[in-house]
Amino acid sequence: MLLREGLVRLLADGGIETVAVVGDGPGLVRAVHDQRPDLALVDVRMPPTHTDEGLRAALEARAGQPGLPILVLSQYVEESYATELLSGGSAAMGYLLKERVADVADFLDAMRRVAAGGTVIDPEVVVQLLSRRTREDPLHLLTARERDVLALMAEGRSNTAIAARLGVSEGAVEKHISGIFTKFGLEPAADDHRRVLAVLTFLGR
Incomplete structure (x- = not known):
């Protein structure tokens, strides 16, 4: 409750209106259906078991509102959650550790990028994904x-x-990205976004 109310005030100070605040997965799904928000900010862990109910609810909400921008917050790095969240299509999706909220400007920027259709992955998740590659x-x-x-x-x-x-x-960045596409075998195609496909390859799809 304290985290939710704190976030509402933080967002208001950043010029972002909160249209609904909920405490469980079914409440999230209902709120998304009723309010049609520009972004859903979701905690991975929600009642009753405080494991992955928030993630499940986010995916259910997105199924009911395709393209719904979702930014998931987690206390710890859980690579499987990040991968599952993005596996159904990574546009307008984000996964951040809760500690990132402390850097308010960066956190609000991440929210806006996801709301605009971008993908945001916590740097710590990126580091762990890099470290476990064979x-x-x-x-x-x-x-x-x-x-x-x-x-x-x-x-x-x-x-x-x-x-x-x-x-x-x-x-130079464009040159490096072109090299990434080539090494991943991502040829230009009208129906594919190679930037997104490269990130999905990175995530281990």
Whole structure:
């Protein structure tokens, strides 16, 4: 309850209106159906078992409202949850650790990026996904700089933001992304978004 009310005040201070506050999965599904929000901000753990009810409710809500932007918050890094959340289509999806809320500006930016159709993955999740890859994984075809670029792509960063973070030109970022596409075998196609497919490959689809 305290976390929910605190978030409502934080969002209000950031110019974001909260149209509903709920305490369980069924309440979330109903609120999404009734309010048709621009974004659902969801805790992974909800009553009654406080395991993955929030994630399940988020996926159910999205099934009822295709394309619903969802940003899930978790206390700990749980790679399987992040992967499952994004496996049905990663547009307008995000997964962050609750500690990221402490950096209010970055947190609000993440919410806005997801609401606009972007994908945001917590940097700590990115680190753990990188660390558990085997030598046979396509990720190991990438150079160190390409892995850096892909990790920032997975966080939902634009080419401009990636260039600023790495201290390189946007042209260099585009070159690295092209290399990632080539090494992952992602050819241009009218019906596929190669940037999203590259992130899904990174997540271990």
